[in-house]
Amino acid sequence: MELERRAFLKLAGLGGAVFASGLGFRALAADGKAMPDFYFVQLSDSHWGFKGPAVNPEAENTLKRAVAAVNGLPVQPDFIVFTGDLTHTTDDADERRNRMKQFKDIVAGLKVRDIHFMPGEHDAGLDKGAVYREFFGVTHYTFDHKGIHFIALDNVSDPGAQLGDEQLAWLADDLKKLDKNQPIVVLAHRPLFDLYPDWDWATRDGAKAVDLLMPYTQVTVFYGHIHQENHHMTGHIAHHASKSLIFPLPAPGSQPKRLPIPWDASAPFKGLGFREVEAEGQGKSYEIAEKPVMGA
Amino acid sequence: MRRASVLPTIVLGAAIGSAAGIGAAAIEARAEPERVIEISAMKFDYLAEPIVLKKGQPVVFVLSSLDRAHGFNMPAFKIRADIVPGQQTRVRFVPDRAGTFEFHCDNFCGDGHEDMSETFVVKD
Numbered sequence: 042m043e044l045e046r047r048a049f050l051k052l053a054g055l056g057g058a059v060f061a062s063g064l065g066f067r068a069l070a071a072d073g074k075a076m077p078d079f080y081f082v083q084l085s086d087s088h089w090g091f092k093g094p095a096v097n098p099e100a101e102n103t104l105k106r107a108v109a110a111v112n113g114l115p116v117q118p119d120f121i122v123f124t125g126d127l128t129h130t131t132d133d134a135d136e137r138r139n140r141m142k143q144f145k146d147i148v149a150g151l152k153v154r155d156i157h158f159m160p161g162e163h164d165a166g167l168d169k170g171a172v173y174r175e176f177f178g179v180t181h182y183t184f185d186h187k188g189i190h191f192i193a194l195d196n197v198s199d200p201g202a203q204l205g206d207e208q209l210a211w212l213a214d215d216l217k218k219l220d221k222n223q224p225i226v227v228l229a230h231r232p233l234f235d236l237y238p239d240w241d242w243a244t245r246d247g248a249k250a251v252d253l254l255m256p257y258t259q260v261t262v263f264y265g266h267i268h269q270e271n272h273h274m275t276g277h278i279a280h281h282a283s284k285s286l287i288f289p290l291p292a293p294g295s296q297p298k299r300l301p302i303p304w305d306a307s308a309p310f311k312g313l314g315f316r317e318v319e320a321e322g323q324g325k326s327y328e329i330a331e332k333p334v335m336g337a
Numbered sequence: 338m339r340r341a342s343v344l345p346t347i348v349l350g351a352a353i354g355s356a357a358g359i360g361a362a363a364i365e366a367r368a369e370p371e372r373v374i375e376i377s378a379m380k381f382d383y384l385a386e387p388i389v390l391k392k393g394q395p396v397v398f399v400l401s402s403l404d405r406a407h408g409f410n411m412p413a414f415k416i417r418a419d420i421v422p423g424q425q426t427r428v429r430f431v432p433d434r435a436g437t438f439e440f441h442c443d444n445f446c447g448d449g450h451e452d453m454s455e456t457f458v459v460k461d
Contacts, residue, residue, distance in 0.1 A: 129448065130447055130448050130450075131447075167445070200444045201419070201445075202445070238410070239413075239441075240441075241410070241441060298452075298454075
C-alpha cells in the first residue's frame with residue numbers, strides 16, 4: 042500500500058506543482074513511532090454566490106469542477122478540510138442561508154464524507170458566525186487523525202479579525218494536554234502572522250496564537266484567504282496558504298491595490314486550485330501537491 | 338464620489354493612537370497648529386476632502402460612521418482604531434515623513450470591504 046501511495050504521488054507531481062521540503066512536520070508520533078501514511082485535501086475560498094464575469098465567468102461551475110476533480114483523484118483522501126469563505130458575503134441573512142445551503146448541496150457530491158469546515162469572514166464576519174453555525178456547527182474545534190492533532194481556529198467571526206481572549210484560552214488549554222513533540226496541524230482562514238498588513242492580510246492577535254504554539258516542535262499551519270499559494274516560516278512553524286476556487290489575488294505588495302487578477306480566456310481557471318497534503322511516516326514526511334481545478 | 342462630511346459638534350469618542358505614531362516628531366512639532374480633518378466612513382468608502390498633510394504638523398482625524406462599524410488602519414504609522422456608529426473617534430498623530438500613504442478598513446463590513454481604502458499625501 043505504501044508503494045502504491047508513493048507511486049501515486051509521483052504521478053500527481055506530473056500534473057500539478059509539488060512542494061516538498063523540510064518546512065513541515067516530521068510525522069512521528071510523540072512516542073517516536075512512525076505513523077501510517079495518509080493524505081488530506083485542502084479546499085478554500087470558493088465564495089459561492091460571487092458574481093463578477095471579469096474575474097470568473099465560470100463562478101457557478103468552479104466549485105462543482107473542484108468537487109469533480111477531487112472525486113476523480115485515483116486515491117481518495119482520508120478527509121477534506123475547507124479553510125473558509127465557503128460563500129461570498131451578503132447583507133441579506135436569507136440570501137446567506139441560501140448560499141450556505143447551495144454550497145452544502147454541492148459539496149455533498151464529494152465521495153469523501155469526512156469534511157472539516159471552517160468559516161471565512163465572508164461567511165461569518167457580518168453576523169459573528171450565526172448563520173454559519175446553523176449549517177456547519179462550531180467554528181473552532183480539534184480532531185485527531187493517525188497521530189496528528191488538528192486544531193481549527195476561527196479568526197473571522199470577529200469582524201476585526203481577532204481570535205479573542207476566550208479562544209486563545211481554549212487553545213492554551215488544549216495545547217497543555219499535548220506532548221511538546223506531538224505533531225500538530227493548525228487550520229485557519231486568515232494568516233496567523235503579519236503577511237501583508239497593508240492589505241489586511243493578518244490576524245490582529247495572531248501572534249498570541251503563534252506564541253502559544255512555539256514550544257511545540259512539530260507545528261504546521263494551513264490557511265486560505267489570500268487566494269494564492271504562499272509559504273512562510275515563523276521560527277520553526279511553517280504556514281502554507283492555499284489557492285482559491287473563485288479568483289486569484291496578486292502577490293503581497295506586488296501592485297498598489299489588492300484587486301482580483303482578471304480571468305484569462307486563453308487559460309481558463311488559471312491560478313485556481315486545491316491541494317493535497319501528504320503526511321508520511323518516515324521522517325521527512327511532508328509533501329504538498331497543488332492541483333488545478335480542471336482535471337485531476 | 339467625495340464629499341465633505343458633516344459631523345456633530347460633541348465629541349464622544351476617545352482618542353486612539355499608538356505610541357509608534359506619536360514619536361519625536363510630536364515634540365518637535367509643538368509649535369505647529371493642530372489640523373483637524375473630518376472623515377466619514379460608509380460602505381465601502383471614506384468620505385473626505387482630499388487629504389494633504391504637512392510633515393511635522395500635528396493632525397487629528399475625526400472619524401465617524403454613517404452606517405455600520407468600520408475600521409481605520411494606517412500601517413505605515415502603526416495606528417488603528419474602530420469607527421463605531423453613533424460615536425466619533427479621534428486619531429491624533431504627527432506625520433514624521435513625506436510621501437503617499439494609505440489607510441484602510443480592517444473591520445469586515447461586507448461585499449466591497451476589500452476595496453475600502455483611502456490615500457493621503459504628506460508633504461515636506
